[in-house]
Amino acid sequence: MSTTLVTDLTIFILALLVGIEVIGKVPATLHTPLMSAANSIHGIVLAGALLIGLTAHNAVGYILAFVAAFFAAANVVGGYVVTGRMLKMFRRKAAPPAVPAAQAPEAAAAEQRESVRS
């Protein structure tokens, strides 16, 4: 077994564990943006697609490079834009600020908890 393989496997397994740890903490409210954020992250395959260019010197190589770059770019750009679009919609309060008196203390308390955590 080569050193490269051992290194790669180590990175893979550690990243997997980090992923499980970090993603387990994402609230259900954000699961759709999470999935689309994960989607944009796997758009890193664009780097792999671009690297095809290093050695592509014939028609087959060019075609594969083109399709892979097209797919991966759509993935990465679309993923980030749509995630941003969704996250923009998550507001603490409704757009016209209309917090009724009965709700206010609780909202304030929630705000405080939030600020304590962050």
Added chain:
Amino acid sequence: MTFTNSIQLVYVLAAACFVIGLHLMNSPATARRGNQVSTAGMTIAIVATLILLIHAGTVTAIGWTVLIVGALLGSAVGLWSARTVQMTAMPQLVSMFNAVGGGAAALVAVYEYIHDESAVGGVLGSKTVFTVLDVIIGSVTFTGSLIAAGKLQGLITGSPVMIKGGRAINLVLIVVALGSAAFMLTTASLPALLLVVLASLAFGVLMVLPIGGADMPVVISLLNAFTGTAVAMAGFVINNWALIVAGALVGASGGILTKLMADAMNRSLSNIMLGGFGTGDTAVAAVAAGDAQIRSIAADDAAIQLAYASKVIIVPGYGLAAAQAQHGVAELAALLEDRGVEVSYAIHPVAGRMPGHMNVLLAEANVPYPQLKEMDEINPEFPRADVALVIGANDVTNPAARRPGTAISGMPILDVDQAQSIIVVKRSMGTGYAGIDNELYANPKTSMYFADAKKAVAEMTAAVKTLVG
């Protein structure tokens, strides 16, 4: 430090950005920053790759043209779809991104194999293993996600499509793919790789076709995990840390979501993948519905209950989104809040067509996220609620799930029946996906409001307005 090492370090930096970005998604307050950090990581990784390409100097003029045109066209398509997609169609879009991501990962490995094969000695050893895994997972994800998107978009029927002998065909495809893969371990062979690709593509189609529309949250999560894994495998093939880390993160994310979704339906993954839910072979009649008293209610009565409540919990289901009633519901809720009524939303994990879908739909309708409550958080609050307003949700509110012996036994449900009174907006007494009667409807505390969700919500809003003038 050599040039390659510096590039590798930049990739590690990018990977760190991805992790931090995902970490910041643990709260809606910081999630946007998380997305920006992640985007920054991606940008530096791509820039580093371009620098590497320029530095190597082996990319031909045609090569540059192909890469740039391909990437720009892809970016344009991605940008356009991300900007124009309706929030209800989000599962389709995520599915499409899964498809292209998986497809790109498979193509990277295929190219690498072709390139190495023409070199002396061909490809053998561990690299072949990763190539084969990448190609199998990537190809299955590609066609599987396309079929899933087609089902969600309504281009392909959402009900389970059972193909005669489908399982036998699947078995043949698996044998062909694994057989060719095993052959490749000893002999470098491009035709064998192409056979693996074709068998996997066909398998992806047959895997998703028999799965019903209501199971889509699980399928999308699973395909998401697949894409991540495929990208990680591509990382092994080309020995690129950024791809390995990013792929592992996505694999973990998809895996966790798959498990959450399957648990929320109380179904095992294999049960879902084998398909055919609600086809009638497992459904047991819950209660004799005939002698149950169903109380029906009109807008005025519902409005009185809602307007004079101190706490209302709205239980939205996919029927709400299907009827495009989310904006109406938000308006009704805002009206009630103005009167001092405490309003929150009880969101079951599988309330939409993908994990968390209902939250996005309600957020779009301007519902503040502190009102969106997860199942475990809201269940203890039902006994304190004066009114539970169920709109377009069915099986996830059925108390029959608490008893053994029904089709949904053991499925975690929202404790709607604990509320002081219950209003169910529904078009008819039809059953949900599980195909069984909902015992909630026969509860003496329940009033049925028979109408289309959008119309019912509009009527209730108007009635509340008249009432409180």
